[in-house]
Amino acid sequence: MPTSAGDALDADGAGRNRWIAVASAVVLAAAAGYAFAWHEVLGAAALALLAAAAGAFAARASRTLPRPAEESTASPDNAQPSITLDSLENAAVLVDRDFGILSMNAEAVDAFGAHALGEDIRIAIRHPAVIETVTTAMRQNRDSIREIEGIGRHSTVFRLRAGPAGDARLLLSFADVSPARLAERMRADFVANASHELRTPLATLVGFIETLQGPAANDPAARARFLDVMANEAARMTRLVDDLMSLSRIELDKNIRPREIIDLAPLFENVATTSAVSLEADKRQLVMTIEPELPQVIADKDQVLQVLHNLMTNAIKYGRAGTPITVTAERAKALQGEVVRIAIADVGDGIAAEHIPRLTERFYRVDTGRSRRLGGTGLGLAIAKHIVERHRGTLEITSEQGVGTTVSFTLPASVSQI
């Protein structure tokens, strides 16, 4: 019997197709019987068969054929929301009426940590303004929007929008508005910093120009000497402006993580090449200890190069002539996972402990006179720290007076290499 054969193979698609073929054959036979019936009775029998076949077909079909509407709503809690959240650009979190986190997209995991999933937002995110906004949205059953500072791991400024998302759920979307805020603040900072730091070289320039216009107008020896000094001061101002600009750019990007995967070896070679001349002049050696099979890192190549260059310049400036500079790179474990730790160590006077926490402050100088003499802008370590923080790494300075200083930083290792 066709139906039992169909039942036996009900589970797979081949069985279903065969059953449909059998049913169509029955229908066709019945139809043909009706069309060629030479007697009323035979025609009526054929019609009855056709009707029976159609009825059986319909009943069978409703049992076995897929029902599209039902399948797409089968799992509303799991599959669907995560797809929706992932397509959102902002950090997005879906919570239920009891503040429990149902799902998060990758941006939200980055901001609040993977552990927050399934947790109560009152424990996982905690910020009172977030909880208030969510409570308001829940109670009034409409969107509630608020700008909130100091939530998540990286203390970003977010504009939180909490709104009902159906099925007694709430969608929280966190738009990162810190770049706008930072840009505002930085304009003020820039004016303050620049006016203070640029005034000194500018005053020097003005002084020499006045001298050249007046008393030294006809003194070729003095003119040559003054022009040298002026060129130096102008160069320092240019470096200062360059450094300030790059610091601003790095600060603006600080919440955008680098995505490139790069090898560190070429960068070390680059630093060795560019510092060769000044090392030679001081009769110093560069000792590189790079761990074999160092993993690749997730980093912005130019920025890492800038960090290496800044740290190298410091080591050359503040280390003693004739002593070696040591660069080491090795893999290490940090709280965030596998990292590569790079350290640059010099042998020199070192830095007193009370200065160390402030070294990465803009324009902080242990010895202003010496820094100026050596052509520093007071921004090298501030830039390095900002770059490392953007990479979610840490910058550490250790120093012993009379022995030397070691500056180390970490970069996240590329996961595929672990």
Add this chain to the structure above:
Amino acid sequence: MNTTPTAHTVKSFDEDLRQLRLLIGEMGGLAKDQVDRSVAAIVARDAEAAQAVVQSDPRIDRIEAEVEQLAIATIARRAPLADDLREVIAALKISAVIERIGDYAKNNAKRVNSIAQDSPIRPMVIVPEMARIVSQMVDDALDAYARRDPELARDVWKRDNSVDEYYNSLFRALLTFMMENPHHITPSTHMLFIAKNLERIGDHATNIAEVVYYSATGEHLTDRQKADETVYTVSEDVEGEQER
């Protein structure tokens, strides 16, 4: 099955614990926010914002009272043992610590009014940077509690030294600054107290981390050495730092 007395007891004990953890989370979130807002008010010399911080402190106190009641009721009703008891005691201890953090933030906020009267002082620049580290420690200690993560707790615990370094640095800077001009003494003294309060908040974050570590592992974090050198600092020692 669900109606047997054992299952019922366990279930509501879990509910009590969950409630305790929620209260700690809420309280911790408030306290960290108070720290952030008080520092923002100090930097902006905004007396109104500072007043708002002072006014929201009682919320933390209320939650602390709630935690205490619930913890005592839980111990009385369920007589928890071993791990469970440790968890309730941890909540009790942590809530007391968070309440202190709130108090320090309030004390800092109270000083804004006076600071705003004087002109801004140079060594101030260290405060926001120090506060950033302290606030992150508080946040991470609470995260460690939320996740029952002993490794994060240990990490917070280790960071306390860098806060002490900041404090020492600021202490020296302020001594020098006060010697330059007697007019600097009032704002500098306030700044000194603010820094000390921040340093205490860092210590308290460390305390939370210790409790979390103990409650997760049953072991104590070994004694850390204090890096507060200011007890030995005399004004003759102070030098450098004139630039800027």
